[in-house]
Amino acid sequence: MSVLIFIDHSDGHLKKASFEVASFGATLAKQMNTKANALVLGNVFDDLTQLGNYGINKIYQIQSDNFNHVDVKMFTSLIVQVVKQVDASVVLFSHSQTGKALAPGVAVKLNAGLVTGVCDLPKTNEGFIVKKTVFSGKAFAWVSVTSPIKVLTLNPNSFSVQIINENASVEPITVPIPNASVQVAATNKVTGEVPLSEADIVVSGGRGLKGPENWGIIEDLAHALHAATACSRPVADAHWRPHHEHVGQTGVQIAPNLYIAIGISGAIQHLAGVNRSKTIVVINKDPEAPFFKAADYGIVGDAFEVVPKLTAAIKEMQSK
Amino acid sequence: MKILVCISKTPDTTAKIAFKNNNTQFEDAGVQWIINPYDEWYALVKAIELKEKDPSIVLHLITVGGADCDAIIRKALALGGDEAFRVDVESDDSYVIASQIAAFANKGNYDLIFTGKETIDYNGSAIGGMIAALLDLPYLSLSTQFEWNGTEAKVTREIEGGEEVDLVRLPAVISCQKGMAEQRIPNMRGIMAARTKPLKVITPIAVNALTHIVTYELPPAKAGVKLVPADDVAGLVKLLHEEAKVI
Ligand SMILES: Cc1cc2nc3c(=O)[nH]c(=O)nc-3n(C[C@H](O)[C@H](O)[C@H](O)COP(=O)(O)OP(=O)(O)OC[C@H]3O[C@@H](n4cnc5c(N)ncnc54)[C@H](O)[C@@H]3O)c2cc1C
Numbered sequence A: 001m002s003v004l005i006f007i008d009h010s011d012g013h014l015k016k017a018s019f020e021v022a023s024f025g026a027t028l029a030k031q032m033n034t035k036a037n038a039l040v041l042g043n044v045f046d047d048l049t050q051l052g053n054y055g056i057n058k059i060y061q062i063q064s065d066n067f068n069h070v071d072v073k074m075f076t077s078l079i080v081q082v083v084k085q086v087d088a089s090v091v092l093f094s095h096s097q098t099g100k101a102l103a104p105g106v107a108v109k110l111n112a113g114l115v116t117g118v119c120d121l122p123k124t125n126e127g128f129i130v131k132k133t134v135f136s137g138k139a140f141a142w143v144s145v146t147s148p149i150k151v152l153t154l155n156p157n158s159f160s161v162q163i164i165n166e167n168a169s170v171e172p173i174t175v176p177i178p179n180a181s182v183q184v185a186a187t188n189k190v191t192g193e194v195p196l197s198e199a200d201i202v203v204s205g206g207r208g209l210k211g212p213e214n215w216g217i218i219e220d221l222a223h224a225l226h227a228a229t230a231c232s233r234p235v236a237d238a239h240w241r242p243h244h245e246h247v248g249q250t251g252v253q254i255a256p257n258l259y260i261a262i263g264i265s266g267a268i269q270h271l272a273g274v275n276r277s278k279t280i281v282v283i284n285k286d287p288e289a290p291f292f293k294a295a296d297y298g299i300v301g302d303a304f305e306v307v308p309k310l311t312a313a314i315k316e317m318q319s320k
Numbered sequence B: 001m002k003i004l005v006c007i008s009k010t011p012d013t014t015a016k017i018a019f020k021n022n023n024t025q026f027e028d029a030g031v032q033w034i035i036n037p038y039d040e041w042y043a044l045v046k047a048i049e050l051k052e053k054d055p056s057i058v059l060h061l062i063t064v065g066g067a068d069c070d071a072i073i074r075k076a077l078a079l080g081g082d083e084a085f086r087v088d089v090e091s092d093d094s095y096v097i098a099s100q101i102a103a104f105a106n107k108g109n110y111d112l113i114f115t116g117k118e119t120i121d122y123n124g125s126a127i128g129g130m131i132a133a134l135l136d137l138p139y140l141s142l143s144t145q146f147e148w149n150g151t152e153a154k155v156t157r158e159i160e161g162g163e164e165v166d167l168v169r170l171p172a173v174i175s176c177q178k179g180m181a182e183q184r185i186p187n188m189r190g191i192m193a194a195r196t197k198p199l200k201v202i203t204p205i206a207v208n209a210l211t212h213i214v215t216y217e218l219p220p221a222k223a224g225v226k227l228v229p230a231d232d233v234a235g236l237v238k239l240l241h242e243e244a245k246v247i
């Protein structure tokens, strides 16, 4: 019995979400009186033993140049074999594109109950009961997992990393490697941007900005805060901004520390994707905009006047 | 070619989220039900587009649920599709639902199984990947584009930090999201035709649930907004720095 954490990496570097899920797994393992181990598929440039800071005990790594792309069928088979070999009873992923692709198949192959979008530590004193977000963040469900093995995916930004110093060691592990199930023809990675789901701060614009040519004020503010940018659905539909920035019930669901909504009315479908943000700031010229009801702080005013001043004030604070 | 599209029913996006029976059940009184947007806008419309190009394609719809799903599946048939199937069982466990669909699909020799990216109520993002694993098929998650040339499919999908274009031989399971197709409105002819299209009720296979929902919980109410005058942005910065401690 142990906790096995799938560690995702991108272009050879560990991801913030991987540290979160490592820390979550280590805390859960402690709670269950067992050890947390990690699984890394592929080659990584970063020092893997730093995962020890997050409470990881052993890091099982299978190195291969064939693992540059996440081939769902191949990866599922590899993960399942490792779980069996190391006798893990809880398998953790981040609720990221990779985790969403892999966790369901891994669960099926292990005959394990699956809970995705987990947002808190499971209750393990009686059974195994996990809290997950439902209704796009408008509510939570506590789900009881009754199978011997459990597979969970953890929402990004929902667990604060805890430093538990373990001496982690990297151990190679061998399992038969199956063939790829798809052939990758191309990859396009967005570089240099803060990924939306992992961002601590998100600056988001809506139809109130009138047109794509006005996004400079959003980008300047985002830049000053090292924030990711997002938008409402009509903005993406009108191709003012790329689709992957669309947040809400039918877009990306996020939970940053700070969400700044500019010129967004706060329709229920928009709120569904952002209302788990820790702090919400709304800038809207209409005092009746529904977003103010969901906000912690607000400014009633014209975005074109307020936002540049806000950016300047933030830079001034940072320079002090 | 045979395509199976998985259709689920969800509360309307504006539905009030509340719970009953000691927070163990969703309060459905007065709730409007819709086809899960990802299933309707992307999975179903993409399949219809493929059939419009190649009328020999057989397009089946499947839903797992009780008789209250019939209105939803008829609405889906009004958009397109030849025949619908409802596996007559209700469950809140993804494994049970995926097993029913996989068992049905296994007998039907489908070349393509389309699902939505996720249901907007349960937010599982699970059924597609589970069906693929149950049937040992390739799984293309979070797909935004699909092209078929007669021998191979070209699928663009969202991955960590970008997108990937994959070439895959069918059969395969594809989960669909924005980009795949554009939302359509059913027309009168479609609605009339849907009335006479077959909707078959299928007896479920026996599967044990591996999870079940114990209770629901609503997030704590917000304390209320603190308004800062528009000419005092410095005041807002101070609050964010000192009170909220987020910058
Ligand atoms: C099934 C379904 C799913 C949906 N899913 C989503 C989703 O996932 N995400 C999403 O965002 N929407 C979604 N929507 C759409 C949603 O209902 C709203 O239409 C949308 O969120 C509105 O976008 P907006 O706030 O940018 O635009 P508007 O509603 O037009 O609001 C613009 C706001 O800008 C303010 N404004 C105007 N000028 C200025 C100025 N100079 N300075 C400051 N403020 C200004 C206005 O007061 C107004 O409040 C969905 C709808 C449906 C039916």
Ligand SMILES: Nc1ncnc2c1ncn2[C@@H]1O[C@H](COP(=O)(O)O)[C@@H](O)[C@H]1O
Pocket: B006, B007, B008, B009, B036, B038, B039, B043, B062, B063, B064, B065, B094, B097, B114, B115, B116, B117, B118, B119, B122, B123, B124, B125, B126, B127, B128
């Ligand atoms: N009860 C169901 N019947 C048929 N298809 C379903 C059902 N539930 C989910 N699906 C399909 O699986 C997708 C993902 O659902 P989920 O894993 O629950 O988020 C949905 O978009 C549907 O296409």
